Amino acid sequence: MKKFRAIFLLNSILLGFLTGVTAGAYLILVNFLIDLIWKKIPVVFHISTILYPLIICSIGGLIIGFLQRKNGNYPKTMAQVLGEYKTTGKIKYTNEVRKNFFHAIPVLAFGGSIGPEASLSGILGGMINWVGDRMKMSLERREELVDMGIGAILSTVFYAPFAGIGRAFDKPTRDFIVKGRKIFVYTVTTISGVIGFFLVNKLFPHESSFGIHFRDNINWTWQGFALIPLAIIVGAMFGKLFNFLGQLSNRITENNRKTVLWAIIGGLIIGIAGVISPYFLFSGEIQLLSFSKEAVSQSAWFLIFIGLGKAFITNFCFSLGWRGGMIFPAIFSSAAIGFALSAILPFTPAILVSATIAASLTYIMRQPGVVAGLLLLLLPIEIFPIIIVVCYLTNYLLKSLSKH
Template sequence: MGLKFKETAVMTLFVAILGGTIGGITWGLLFMMNLGINLLWQDLKNAVNLTLYPVVVCAIGGLLIGLWEQRFGPYPREMAEILKTVKKGNKIPYNNLHIIGISALLPLIFGGSLGPEAGLTGVIVGLCFWFSDRFKFILSETDELPQIGMAATIGVIFGAPLFAFVEQIEDEEKPAVIPKNLKIMMYFVGILSGYGALTILQNLFGGRLGLGHFPAIQKMTAVEWAAAIPLALVGVAAGMLYYLFQKMTKVAIKPLAQKILIRSILGGVILGGVGIFLPYTMFSGEHEMVEVMNSWQGLGFAVLLLTGIVKLLMGNICHQMGWRGGNIFPTIFSGIAIGYACALMLPIDPIFCVAVVTAALTATVMRKPLAVILLLLMCFPINGIIPMTIGAVIGGAIPIPKWIGLLED
């Protein structure tokens, strides 16, 4: 039975307020992240002028991360894990949101090759459950708020409302309490109010993600279309490397699994050491993406290709060493670096090249072609949708080889 007009209006207001709150919290965490990164990696680094600065700082970061994990446990949880929990209708605890927030910020501020989406999602979805429990006396349908809030969170973090909607609604396992059409409307109310609040705060106070926007693809001739499938296969190969690195690092780190401080400090030393030679392998990749877009021709084929591949490795090393975070932004950056490397070797439009490779790599890792296309529209031009579709469909269709799973045994 559908909701009455008054109940619908009240729920719409609640969802709009929730979305705005989500946008505000997301801005606050991103603002603190950027503040910490600027302090450590610009102001202090310029003042110290030490060659081994990345190693020293990342080792200190590893120590802090290890001590925090010893005290409070392994946080934040991965976004996919939280998403699965919410879709099943299970609760996310909200009595430790401050712990999750600090757990998320530490590896990001100290240069981890990780995205902010995992920590942000953990904090905000926990808040949604708190909101749901506190306001049941006003609105009986508050059980739907965490799922709607999850969609708003994803939309705000990635700046991609359609991606957020597809990511949340896809494979939903929990029966809907409210009519489907109304729930779809609520998703968009939450997403757009959250994104609007974030945009206003960013314009007023700064603190935005530094995602670049590619110009339109200038040419799509027979040469580009002939290269599309081979380029997609390059992206798929890079995606398979991601899974290979994931399994290899799990095996390599097993002896240190219970030695929290040692592995987190060692992870910092490896991260900083690699960062001295390949600085773009550090951080989540959204700011570095802009720098690569502006300097890719001068970086050269070897540096671009090596940066893209090593960043896939470093993300897995960080995660296994206890530096937890998301993998979506780093994966997109790797695709862009590898795509530009291919563009240096082929007589085709570079944006076409990057679009296909990035879509194929991201879809190989995420296994959701439609979501990947909608996500990448946040930075690629609209005329890149067909090249991205080719890459994403191929990346999502090719299965992960079973032999990669055997490496864990």
């Protein structure tokens, strides 16, 4: 038994490292293609029209549409990857890895308002299933490895080392020995993933500026603390709206078979939105820092427009074939709503924005530990105690309301 546990721990370490290396290489490729399509091509061909996003996103929609018609709905989401393991016991990795990879690349490169974590989890799930077949792993062990791998993806892609560990805290068990073992293994897996990720980035450095900017010194006020309950309500309501938009868009498009046409329509929506504001393009990772600097001087109406628009585009275009991860856009749009609240009630913006994001993401993801881990390095460290309280309080309130 001890030998088996040691082998499983070693596999977890290797899995984490491989996940970090894969995520790092994948993001380098995506960033290269984004730079090529959106920066280098316009310069080389002297393209200066403001309609460039509309042109590029329409081309992307055509490519995505043909891929969707040929292969179906890819890439798979994190929930789908884990759900498939639970229901079927395996993933057909022979074609799954290839489909997840090639479907996600054009969506990310052509400006889709989604993140890379979904496609990475699909690629990772296929790889683990391939290894599991050769090592004759049980379904439970494979599922645990996939879950740890997803934690490592969250930690590396979002530059949030504690996000992967947060998944262990969210596991529903009251056995402290089992939870302690999970936390230890998840921690080791996450650390090895972060090491692999940063080694790749050290060899092939690329720009990364994921974060939210506030004024250098936080002006603490009693009103800011008193308004935390309001920020939780606003954040939870926005999280509910974000999920509702996803459900609504799925209902509208669930019976469609014109995948090429729908994907082109999705490209047109993203392109038109990109002409209106560049903040509607891409996942929001790179734009978040510059947006937060600009947000402090913007009106509440503008910020609400950006937040609602980002949520709408992300969810509807996902249903139209522009599939991918929702976490980056959810963070960006929630931040816009948080800044809108602080524009209306200018009392310690760092508290109001952070509490709004934490409550919104907790509603969307239902994983308070993961959300807290994601936001630890994204927001000022002084706010982190508030973030933890907001995440777990929101989750408690949601569970309590669901029972009535």
